[in-house]
Amino acid sequence: xxxxxxxxxxxxxxxxxxxxxxxxxxxxxxxxxxxxxxxxxxxxxxxxxxxxxxxxxxxxxxxxxxxxxxxxxxxxxxxxxxxxxxxxxxxxxxxxxxxxxxxxxxxxxxxxxxxxxxxxxxxxxxxxxxxxxxxxxxxxxxxxxxxxxxxxxxxxxxxxxxxxxxxxxxxxxxxxxxxxxxxxxxxxxxxxxxxxxxxxxxxxxxxxxxxxxxxxxxxxxxxxxxxxxxxxxxxxxxxxxxxxxxxxxxxxxxxxxxxxxxxxxxxxxxxxxxxxxxxxxxxxxxxxxxxxxxxxxxxxxxxxxxxxxxxxxxxxxxxxxxxxxxxxxxxxxxxxxxxxxxxxxxxxxxxxxxxxxxxxxxxxxxxxxxxxxxxxxxxxxxxxxxxxxxxxxx
Amino acid sequence: xxxxxxxxxxxxxxxxxxxxxxxxxxxxxxxxxxxxxxxxxxxxxxxxxxxxxxxxxxxxxxxxxxxxxxxxxxxxxxxxxxxxxxxxxxxxxxxxxxxxxxxxxxxxxxxxxxxxxxxxxxxxxxxxxxxxxxxxxxxxxxxxxxxxxxxxxxxxxxxxxxxxxxxxxxxxxxxxxxxxxxxxxxxxxxxxxxxxxxxxxxxxxxxxxxxxxxxxxxxxxxxxxxxxxxxxxxxxxxxxxxxxxxxxxxxxxxxxxxxxxxxxxxxxxxxxxxxxxxxxxxxxxxxxxxxxxxxxxxxxxxxxxxxxxxxxxxxxxxxxxxxxxxxxxxxxxxxxxxxxxxxxxxxxxxxxxxxxxxxxxxxxxxxxxxxxxxxxxxxxxxxxxxxxxxxxxx
Numbered sequence: 001x002x003x004x005x006x007x008x009x010x011x012x013x014x015x016x017x018x019x020x021x022x023x024x025x026x027x028x029x030x031x032x033x034x035x036x037x038x039x040x041x042x043x044x045x046x047x048x049x050x051x052x053x054x055x056x057x058x059x060x061x062x063x064x065x066x067x068x069x070x071x072x073x074x075x076x077x078x079x080x081x082x083x084x085x086x087x088x089x090x091x092x093x094x095x096x097x098x099x100x101x102x103x104x105x106x107x108x109x110x111x112x113x114x115x116x117x118x119x120x121x122x123x124x125x126x127x128x129x130x131x132x133x134x135x136x137x138x139x140x141x142x143x144x145x146x147x148x149x150x151x152x153x154x155x156x157x158x159x160x161x162x163x164x165x166x167x168x169x170x171x172x173x174x175x176x177x178x179x180x181x182x183x184x185x186x187x188x189x190x191x192x193x194x195x196x197x198x199x200x201x202x203x204x205x206x207x208x209x210x211x212x213x214x215x216x217x218x219x220x221x222x223x224x225x226x227x228x229x230x231x232x233x234x235x236x237x238x239x240x241x242x243x244x245x246x247x248x249x250x251x252x253x254x255x256x257x258x259x260x261x262x263x264x265x266x267x268x269x270x271x272x273x274x275x276x277x278x279x280x281x282x283x284x285x286x287x288x289x290x291x292x293x294x295x296x297x298x299x300x301x302x303x304x305x306x307x308x309x310x311x312x313x314x315x316x317x318x319x320x321x322x323x324x325x326x327x328x329x330x331x332x333x334x335x336x337x338x339x340x341x342x343x344x345x346x347x348x349x350x351x352x353x354x355x356x357x358x359x360x361x362x363x364x365x366x367x368x369x370x371x372x373x374x375x376x377x378x379x380x381x382x383x384x385x386x387x388x389x390x391x392x393x394x
Numbered sequence: 395x396x397x398x399x400x401x402x403x404x405x406x407x408x409x410x411x412x413x414x415x416x417x418x419x420x421x422x423x424x425x426x427x428x429x430x431x432x433x434x435x436x437x438x439x440x441x442x443x444x445x446x447x448x449x450x451x452x453x454x455x456x457x458x459x460x461x462x463x464x465x466x467x468x469x470x471x472x473x474x475x476x477x478x479x480x481x482x483x484x485x486x487x488x489x490x491x492x493x494x495x496x497x498x499x500x501x502x503x504x505x506x507x508x509x510x511x512x513x514x515x516x517x518x519x520x521x522x523x524x525x526x527x528x529x530x531x532x533x534x535x536x537x538x539x540x541x542x543x544x545x546x547x548x549x550x551x552x553x554x555x556x557x558x559x560x561x562x563x564x565x566x567x568x569x570x571x572x573x574x575x576x577x578x579x580x581x582x583x584x585x586x587x588x589x590x591x592x593x594x595x596x597x598x599x600x601x602x603x604x605x606x607x608x609x610x611x612x613x614x615x616x617x618x619x620x621x622x623x624x625x626x627x628x629x630x631x632x633x634x635x636x637x638x639x640x641x642x643x644x645x646x647x648x649x650x651x652x653x654x655x656x657x658x659x660x661x662x663x664x665x666x667x668x669x670x671x672x673x674x675x676x677x678x679x680x681x682x683x684x685x686x687x688x689x690x691x692x693x694x695x696x697x698x699x700x701x702x703x704x705x706x707x708x709x710x711x712x713x714x715x716x717x718x719x720x721x722x723x724x725x726x727x728x729x730x731x732x733x734x735x736x737x738x739x740x741x742x743x744x745x746x747x748x749x750x751x752x753x754x755x756x757x758x759x760x761x762x763x764x765x766x767x768x769x770x771x772x773x774x775x776x777x778x779x780x781x782x783x784x785x786x787x788x
Contacts, residue, residue, distance in 0.1 A: 001560070001602075002408025002417075005401045009422070014396025023396075024429065026422035028403070035418065166395070197397075208395075267669025268662035271683050275661025278736045278768055281685055289665050290680025290722075328684075342672045374672055 008053040008136075008143060015152065017208075020161030021049060031055065036067035044071065044131045054138030056121035058101040064135050065124060069108050072128045076106035082113060082122065089120055114150050118142040123150070132158075162210045165217035169228055170242060171235040172202030172387045179203055182231050192220045200376070201244055201383040202237070237387040244386035245273045245280075251393040252283040252331075259389070260328035261287035262320040264295055264311075265338035265353055269378040270385060285328045291345075312337055312346040314354045314365050321356040321363070332392070333358045336385050341374050353381045357389050364392060402447040402530075402537060409546065412608075414555035415443060425449065430461035438465065438525045448532030450515035452495040458529050459518060463502050466522045470500035476507060476516065483514055508544050512536040517544070526552075556604045559611035563622055564636060565629040566596030566781045573597055576625050586614045594770070595638055595777040596631070631781040638780035639667045639674075645787040646677040646725075653783070654722035655681035656714040658689055658705075659732035659747055663772040664779060679722045685739075706731055706740040708748045708759050715750040715757070726786070727752045730779050735768050747775045751783050758786060 009026045016023050024047065029035045036055070043050045055064030069076050082105035090097040104121050107113065114123030114134075119142040124135040134151055136143045171179065176198055180187070183205075186194045192209040205228055209220035229236060238247040252259060263270050267289065274284050288295065295311075310316075317337040325333025338353030339345045350372035356365045368384055370377045403420050410417050418441065423429045430449070437444045449458030463470050476499035484491040498515055501507065508517030508528075513536040518529040528545055530537045565573065570592055574581070577599075580588045586603040599622055603614035623630060632641040646653060657664050661683065668678050682689065689705075704710075711731040719727025732747030733739045744766035750759045762778055764771045 001411055002404040002406070005399060005404040007399045010396040010399040012396070017395055024424065028420035028422075030418065263662075266666075267674070268657075268665030268667075268683070269669075271662030272660075272666040272772075273662075275663075275734070275772075276769065280661070281734070286682065286684025286689065288680065288682050289662070291675050295680065340669070340675070375670070378666075378669075 008138065008140065011140070011144070012051050012053075012147070015147065017164035017166065018214075019152070019155050020159050020163050021155075031061040031063055033063050033067055033070065036063055037070040040067055040071035040133070044129070044133075048131060050131065050133045052133070052135045053143055056104065056123070056135060056137050058098070058103050058120065062103070065103075065106060065108075068111070068124065068126055068133055068135070072108070072110060072126070074108035074110060076108050078102060079105050079107050079113070082107075085122075086120060114146060116142055116146055118145055125151075125154075162212060163214055163217055165209050165211070165214060165221060166240075167207045167221050167225055168240050169205040169207075169225065169232075169236055170199075170202060170238040171205070171232055172237055172244075172383065174203065174232065174235045176203050179205070179232065183228055186224050186227065192224055194224060200379050202235075202387070234391065237390050243273070244383045244390070245277055248274070248386045248390055248393075249277040249280055249283065251390055253279060255393060257331040257393065258283050258285055258328075259332045259334060260285045260324045260330040261333070262295070262324045262335040262337075263287060263289045264291055264320070265336040265340055266378045266382045267340060270336060270382040273382055273386075285330050287324055287328070291340075310346045312339060312348045312352065312354070314356070314367060317354040317356040318358070318363060318365055321358045325358050331359055332389060334385055334389060336381055338377065338381055340377050341372055351377050353377065353384075355381070355385045355388060357385070357392055359392060362392060364388060402532065402534065405534070405538070406445050406447075406541070409541065411558035411560065411602075413546070413549055414553050414557050414604075415549075425455040425457055427457050427461055427464065430457055431464040434461055434465035434527070438523070438527075442525060444525065444527045446527070446529045447537055450498065450517070450529060450531050452492065452497050452514065456497070459497075459500060459502075462505070462518065462520055462527055462529070466502070466504060466520070468502035468504060470502050472496060473499050473501050473507075476501070479516075480514060508540060510536055510540055512539055519545075519548075556606060557608055557611055559603050559605070559608060559615060560634075561601045561615050561619055562634050563599045563601070563619065563626075563630055564593075564596060564632040565599070565626055566631055566638075566777065568597065568626065568629045570597050573599070573626065577622055580618050580621065586618055588618060594773050596629075596781070628785065631784050637667070638777045638784070639671055642668070642780045642784055642787075643671040643674055643677065645784055647673060649787060651725040651787065652677050652679055652722075653726045653728060654679045654718045654724040655727070656689070656718045656729040656731075657681060657683045658685055658714070659730040659734055660772045660776045661734060664730060664776040667776055667780075679724050681718055681722070685734075704740045706733060706742045706746065706748070708750070708761060711748040711750040712752070712757060712759055715752045719752050725753055726783060728779055728783060730775055732771065732775055734771050735766055745771050747771065747778075749775070749779045749782060751779070751786055753786060756786060758782060 006028060013023050027039050029039050052064055055062045065076060083102060086101050086105060087097045101120055110128045111124045111126040114125050116122045116137060119137055121137040123146055126133040136146050176196060180196060192207050195206040197204045197206065207221045207224050209217040211217035211220060237244060261271060274280050317335045320335035321333040334357045336355050339348050339350050341350035344350060351370040353368045353370060356363060366388055370380050400422060407417050421433050423433050446458055449456045459470060477496060480495050480499060481491045495514055504522045505518045505520040508519050510516045510531060513531055515531040517540055520527040530540050570590060574590060586601050589600040591598045601615045601618050603611040605611035605614060631638060655665060668674050711729045714729035715727040728751045730749050733742050733744050735744035738744060745764040747762045747764060750757065760782055764774050
């Protein structure tokens, strides 16, 4: 019915290149035994590996095991030792095992169980006629650890093909075409391949190398990476899985420095991102979120001349970043003031944003003009503020 | 490579039930002519409709059109009037049409173009041997308007099958099994079907009815919906696409009331959600985000005895909600204090959360214990606070 978007597929897809497994097809199919069986039969004619998620639960519409048995013509038999394990799992939760869970203890001769410490559904690892079918539970909280602890290590031993290694380099502040020009000679090669992608947090460069092993792939990547870092240095804010808040968090933690904010533009988006990092309470001291004029009352500004009536402007933004830094006694103060919409404010259009970051010996002011879309203004204002802060952390 | 998760599939899937079209398969396949052709050929043997997104661009790896031509054995021919349209599109942007864009002006005899005012790639509507293939561009900003303006209205005229109508009813505060018991007689029917789903914002009930037209489907849904509302009334916080922040925003706007918060637990998540609603600046006056002890400094609490040393407790939470309501002169003050992790605080475990909501004539205090996972604590604390506030809005 479209209520959910599949994320398991892309998660698994991202794990395959380093194993040298090339993804060719992804199929999404309902809980129907005939359709599932057809999908398995077809997959077995064209692929060496089939990965599945979901359909391993105890209810009647969980049919992955039955479809595999059907496809390869084997009959599932109950495994007493798995029944015992399931009983223990339920006992540990203070409840007897419901009888329909016995379905999860069935196995066919060609299959073995894959341990699932995080749920009742064990995985299935089936090998028949040179095709390997690996079935994982649907919930990411069960699927991810099963992949990382059981499946990937085993696959690594089986496949001895080429590996694919990827390095992401993330920039903000330079346009795609400017970057394209500066490192043009590295584009257009097959190996290492260099891709360029425009994202909400800037322009990402991705180097992909294929080689017989990780070390050789590394050697292909290295000269390209070095050239990019040399030429784009100040614009680079992170690598691989970094987000702006992760990079900022690491830099602040490393130097034992702290941050406080006044957010009069992103409505909490900025601090929500910052606090997604588990260690953020060490360096993020919080701040105030508000829009003019409630903010003035909140900050206990007693003298009317300290902040002017016209609120959305660079001078006010700088005052606020200075104010919050002193108020919370942090190394950095940051203020983001702007127009989130839907209406203009103080004669400034939606998407107009001022950022000021202050430390005891430096203040940086930035003005950006973003497309007038609420969520984009939040996201891009926050990312720009964080990457700008990164440049100021010594 | 797993960099992107497909969201077009679920978006289209959500549009099909009201048209009476049942989704059976979804296939994701790379930019390979043989694989694409195979996918189309197979789809044409099993389905009445095939919807595609992507692969309509001007470059060599955009192969959707070629694969359809292959599958049904026709030859694409360039359409001069579309070449003119493309030239105009580029002229409007002050640049000549790149020659490779002529690829997008090709058509086979069985196909017609679908207008795309938001990009260079027109869609394709192909009908052959009773199978209809509808090709849309990949970017959601082009695909969604094409669906809504061109495709859905045409489909509505073609399909005269049953329609499926859905009604979601969203609750928080009662367990799945308690709800199951209270409305048990409505489960287990085929039409209207009643489903129950556990979500981050509570338990959702979904009534699905199939009928010859919308009105008849509505009549099937109505008695079930009425029974649910009668029996679960106080726990219901929204319907259909409502989120807690949308429901709260609507209620506050309707009554011209305002809200301010102290967030010492969700790290900005709460106010980020509130401010996702475009009209939120009318009723949300902002607040402070911080964790003890920076918060005390931020609030200018001068007397040490006003807030105790032990910060994570219900009395402090109540004081803070009262404080921010008066400070920002709002109708409601809300404070969320708790332990986000990774470490316990004031002897309280990760996931311990106190919520207090105050108005001039009422204060509600709530204590919840959540699983110790950072993002979940943020989300569930914020949702609980918002749905609790909803109960207090007169």
